[in-house]
Amino acid sequence: EAQVTQNPRYLITVTGKKLTVTCSQNMNHEYMSWYRQDPGLGLRQIYYSMNVEVTDKGDVPEGYKVSRKEKRNFPLILESPSPNQTSLYFCASSRQGGTGELFFGEGSRLTVL
Amino acid sequence: AQSVTQLGSHVSVSEGALVLLRCNYSSSVPPYLFWYVQYPNQGLQLLLKYTSAATLVKGINGFEAEFKKSETSFHLTKPSAHMSDAAEYFCAVRPSSGSARQLTFGSGTQLTVLP
Numbered sequence: 104e105a106q107v108t109q110n111p112r113y114l115i116t117v118t119g120k121k122l123t124v125t126c127s128q129n130m131n132h133e134y135m136s137w138y139r140q141d142p143g144l145g146l147r148q149i150y151y152s153m154n155v156e157v158t159d160k161g162d163v164p165e166g167y168k169v170s171r172k173e174k175r176n177f178p179l180i181l182e183s184p185s186p187n188q189t190s191l192y193f194c195a196s197s198r199q200g201g202t203g204e205l206f207f208g209e210g211s212r213l214t215v216l
Numbered sequence: 217a218q219s220v221t222q223l224g225s226h227v228s229v230s231e232g233a234l235v236l237l238r239c240n241y242s243s244s245v246p247p248y249l250f251w252y253v254q255y256p257n258q259g260l261q262l263l264l265k266y267t268s269a270a271t272l273v274k275g276i277n278g279f280e281a282e283f284k285k286s287e288t289s290f291h292l293t294k295p296s297a298h299m300s301d302a303a304e305y306f307c308a309v310r311p312s313s314g315s316a317r318q319l320t321f322g323s324g325t326q327l328t329v330l331p
Contacts, residue, residue, distance in 0.1 A: 107259070134316050143225065145306065145323040146260075153317070193259055202248055202267045203316035207259035 105130050109194050109208035116184055117216050124179045124211045126194030132206070133199040135177040136161070137169065139190040140210075146193065152177055153199070184215040218243040220309050220322035228328040235279075235294040237325050239307035242288065249290040250308040250319075251281055260306060266290060268312055277301070302329045 107128045116122055128135065136151040138161075148161030152171040166188055168180040177196075181188060191212050195205040223238040241247060248267050252260040264275025271283040277300075281292045290307060307322040 136316070143323055146321040151317055153315075195260075197316040199315070202265060203310060203314075203319065204250065204262050204265060205252075205260070205316055205319065207252075207261065209257075209259045 105206065107194055107196055107206050107208035109192075109211045111211060112209065113212050115214045115216065118185055119183050122181050122184060122213075124181075124192060124194075124213070126177045126179065126208060127175050128177075128194075128196040128206070129175065130196060130198070130206065131174065132196035133174070134197040134203075135171065136195050136197075136205070137167070137177070137179045138193045138195065139163065140193060141190050149179070149192075181213075184213075186215045189213060189215045218247065218309050218311065218318070218320050220307050220320055222305075222307050222322035222325050224325055225323065226326045226328065228330055229297045230330045231299055232296050235292070235297045235301065235327065237292040237305050237307075237327065239281075239290045239292065239322060240288055241290060241307070241309045243309055243311065246312045247309045248312050249281075249283060250310075251275065251279070251290075251292050252306045252308060252321075254304045254306065254324075256303070263292070263305070297327075297329045299329050299331065302327055 133154045137149040138146040150169040152158045194208040219242045221240045250265045251263040254260045266283045274280045310319040
């Protein structure tokens, strides 16, 4: 089954404690991206990757890091989480070219106390 | 530059009534347009897309949308709402000559279906 898998789905942590949200896709997609969803703001792009070892900042990259060492994986790293990073996070992937429709993971709800 | 405006952050309809969710876009180049749906505790999934073929696009679960260039609109409709349609709906736009990187989402419309 084609899917994008995120872990963990739910996480409560404290300010400053490093965490990683993993994302894996099994569709051999070149493009992967992280979004955060906040009420009234829709989805905002954090980072994206056009292919292995190629990553770039989206619209709200501050406080986040990513890496793309393998095509299927695109982890999101919060080195020192702060309360304003409390949000719902989505990983998405897409085939390069074509209509570029995104396939989304089920989301990771993060609370930073 | 491009942008998407979804009119109405919350829409309520009765079961069996027409569903109309509004989306207006701004784009300096021919666009591709998308509607995504997000059910509670799930990720977004594609409902339908416009990619410069037919202007009336049919999607899953009985939804359709019409691309109107003169009105810069891509409204989503369904003739008869079901309880299972309750969800949040997102309109999105990107340049037809661009990539997924350039996808811009609207702020979403929460659809409530009343019994």
